Amino acid sequence: MIESLTEFYERINSRGPMILNKGEEYIDIDASKCNIGKTSFSYRDFYKVALVLDIGKLYYADRWIMVDRPAILFSNPLIPYAWEAIEAGSERGMYCIFNESFLKSGDRNSSLAETPLLDISKERIYFIDDNTVNNIKELFAKMQAELTSDYTQKADVLRSYLHLLVHESVRGQLSDSYIPQKNAGQRTAELFLALLERQFPVEIPYKGLTLKTANDYAERLSVHVNHLNRVVKSSTGRTTSTLIINRIVQEGVQLLQHSNYSVGEIAFALGFEEPASFSNFIKKHTDLSPTAHRSPQIV
Structure with a gap:
């Protein structure tokens, strides 16, 4: 199964974008909740960076990890995963969701080649300390404010914030507590x-x-x-x-x-x-x- 942007918004009971033309850029930010909930094991045709403040189990093909501390989750179309929340109904955190056209537009995308967004050899869940949590919250707030601004070059600004978000996140501790499924x-x-x-x-x-x-x-x-x-x-x-x-x-x-x-x-x-x-x-x-x-x- 491949979850599309439309299906993602249907799953979280939210209004998503109109049908996008091929190559059209899309990005959305929610600084009030992470909208991860319970997800079935599947691929996605979009990218997502989520600040997860709830407790849950993150499943990959042959392993899972207990997320019991603040963490940043990177999701891309290449790696399927599932999430099982321990406390139903709680979705504390924030998220940014975007498509490949947004990610690869502009001149700076090559600097993300070796980050968890594009490099599938990298880990995709990073536990972070309280100071990093506060820094990431500030970045999400700035991104959401920029998204609603009238600035004509706001897509470039948002990409710059995305770079900062990624690099701030990878300073956190790499997870090595995977358990075979x-x-x-x-x-x-x-x-x-x-x-x-x-x-x-x-x-x-x-x-x-x-x-x-x-x-x-x-x-x-x-x-x-x-x-x-x-x-x-x-x-x-x-x-x-x-x-x-x-x-x-x-x-x-x-x-x-x-x-x-x-x-x-x-x-x-x-x-x-x-x-x-x-x-x-x-x-x-x-x-x-x-x-x-x-x-x-x-x-």
């Missing part, structure tokens, strides 16, 4: 299959295949590749690589049969550097060349 193997296998399907369909020339190997998927899911291979084989009876290859073959054949993109364009979109490599790949796994797969009406 029960049935984590099955959950990890399900997440892999969901992530695999999420890569398709490719949109030539805008969206190509980004995850191509078992290692790519393991890194995205924050698990070791050997663990991923083991749980996927146990759950499906097939190896991780076999499932990836089969899905790429399926997508390649569909594009050959039902689109007029060239073999080279399809090859590039599916992660092949040379059309010849793609042709050999298709021939190996289907016994037919790309040309043979072409529908009669497509030359």
